[in-house]
Amino acid sequence: EAETVVVNVEHGETLPDRGEFAATIVTGSAAFVTDRADWSERSADWLRDAAHAGMPLLGICYGHQLLAHALGGEVAYNPAGRESGTIRLELEAPAAADPLFAGLPATFPAHATHLQTVLRAPEGATVLARSVQDNCHAFRWGEQAWGLQFHPEFATHHMRGYVRARADCIARHGGCARSVAREVSAAPLARQLLRRFVRHVRRSEHH
Secondary structure, three states: OOOOOOOOHHHOOOOOOHHHOOOEEEOOOOOOHHHOOHHHHHHHHHHHHHHHOOOOEEEEOHHHHHHHHHOOOEEEEOOOOOEEEEEEEEEOHHHHHOOOOOOOOOEEEEEEEEOEEEEEOOOOOEEEEEOOOOOOOEEEEOOOEEEEOOOOOOOHHHHHHHHHHOHHHHHHOOOOHHHHHHOOOOOHHHHHHHHHHHHHHHHHHHO
16 A cells, blocks of 8 residues: 655654655755754754665755765755756756656756755766756666755646745846746656656565
């Protein structure tokens, strides 16, 4: 049976025993990895152990940065400024042989909203995608751990909502929220990556 357990570590919930789970997805957060908050660092320790134990992991936005930090990469404010809206993802050559990205076109749209970024991927990681503003939009570490800076779970209405909510910050970084919102478009290929991750986990379980 399929069962999902949600753990809100930021609100003080205890990190669970890894052995109870087939895989873990770490979602976005308004927090910053560089603040090194206690709950964030505890989560990083948990992720590091899980990655080394071979658990399938998918980090999204904050989760992507936290996974990179946990494995020894570098997270900081993006020198290119805030990235918001529907962006153009460009796949790197190794993506063609990656279990999640194989068979996808060389460029496709994805939704993103972030100020911080993975400046340096963890040692031994493979960078899978970039954008004009971010050189590490996706990476894989080992066989089972992925980080995605973009949001595969966003639909267009989520993306427009975030653009509206971050309008002041977008303006501070030289953008126009109205223009960014107008240019939001569907990102069905990015969305497929969530399903691909779940399928990958199920296949791994059966081997």
